[in-house]
Amino acid sequence: MQCSKCSRKAVTYIRYNGKYLCKQHFMEFVERRIKKEIRKQGLPKGTIAVALSGxxxxxxxxxxxxxxxxEHRERKLVAITIDEGIKGYRDKTIEIAKKFCEEHEIEHHIFSFKDFIGFTMDEISKKRGNIAECTYCGVFRRYVLNKVARKMNVKAIVLGHNLDDVAQTILMNFIRNDLRRLARMAxxxxxxxxLIPRLLPLIEIPEKETTLYALLKGFEIYEGACPYSVRAMRGEYRNxxxxxxxxxxxxRHAILNSYRGIEDCLAKKFPPAKLQPxxxxxEPSSQPVCMACQLREKLKVSP
Ligand code: SF4
Ligand SMILES: [Zn+2]
Ligand SMILES: [Zn+2]
Known part of the structure; x- marks a missing residue:
């Protein structure tokens, strides 16, 4: 098929807008929306950290x-990778992240669960009781990321969540009746x-398009999945x-836009909780003991 914008051969068909796009027009389509999102969400001056998983x-x-x-001298980019300690998975993506930062000359910092929490995810998996690995992993990752970013004087953390991830999270929070969490979404x-604010520049880009973009750019893609993702409820929402x-x-766009339409009401109904150390x-927490410490204490007493 021919590109809807020029005479070149199309590399993809975008179903939700009915357009065929060649490589160049597809890449421009992706990049334009990411740039627009960055402008909309705002980039503070100072150090910006990308949470880079690989x-x-x-x-x-x-x-x-x-x-x-x-083009911005008043802003500096660093990449932060969190090593959760998942053998056969995270070690592979960390190697990709390292290479990526070397190639693109991005300052790279790696921090591990073992150093900050005392356990790797592989150890946690054996002690987890009836709590799924992803619950520990999500809480600890946010905790370590925020703590190290604050120490590095980072002004904003950039996450790579795409449209599918965000639409899944919105749906999940609705179905679980967790409006507080919905109101606190990045x-x-x-x-x-x-708390370091988080930016989501890929929020409008569907997963299929991020995959194609990465392939066309020649980025190394690791095909494997985390061994613990089988227990994640997110899979059901993905399906x-x-x-x-x-x-x-x-x-997916409609879900995101509906959420954006009620964001202000949610923020009014559920204003940010007062934080205490x-x-x-x-670390700042809405409860006397933060979630990360509550989970860590559970692990310490677990056989
Ligand atoms: S799938 Fe779950 S356990 Fe694996 S990296 Fe993601 S959040 Fe962590
Ligand atoms: Zn074209
Ligand atoms: Zn704590």
Whole structure:
């Protein structure tokens, strides 16, 4: 098929807008929306950190930020990788992240769960009780990332979440009736003392497009999946959304736009919780003991 914008051969068909796009027009289509999102969400001056897992999405976020910040002397880009300690998975993506940063001359810092939490995810998996690995992993990753970013005087953390990830999270929070969590979703518009705001420049880009973009750019893509993702509830929401998008192209965008339409009401109904220093670790928390310390204490007493 021919590109809807020029005479070149199309590399993809975008179902939700009915357009065929060649390589150049597809890449421009992706980059334009990422740049627009960055402008909309706002980049503070100072150090910006990309949370780089070595996966395709965070690599795209790092690549785009690096390109944009080349023209901004008052902003510096660093990449932070969290090593959760998942043998056969994270060690592979960390190697990709290292190579990526070398190639693109991005300052790279790696921090591990073992150093900050005391356990690797592989150790946690054996002690987890009836709590799924992803619950520990998500809480600890946010905790370590925020703590190290604050120490590095980072002004914003950039995450590689794509449209599919965000639509899944919105749906999940609705179905679980977790409106507080829905109100606290990134990108953050209110700066809370001690919490580094998060930006999501890929929020409008569907997963299929981030995969194609990474392939066309020649980024190394690791095909494997985390061994613990089988227990993640997110998989069910991925399947539901896939089915809906197949039948009704544009569903994921509609979910995101519906959320954006009620964001202000949610923020009014659930204003940010007053934070206090955690009694154990001193990190900002909405409860006397932060979630990370609560989970860590559970692990310490678990056989
Ligand atoms: S799938 Fe779960 S355990 Fe694996 S890296 Fe992601 S959040 Fe962590
Ligand atoms: Zn074209
Ligand atoms: Zn704590």
């Amino acid at each position: 996966g395709k999405d965070s690599s795209i976020a790092a690549y785009m930020l690096n390109e944009i910040l080349k 990108p953050h518009r209110h700066i809370q003392p001690g 539901i959304l896939f089915m809906l998008e197949e039948k009704h192209p544009g569903t 955690c009694k154990i670790c001193g």
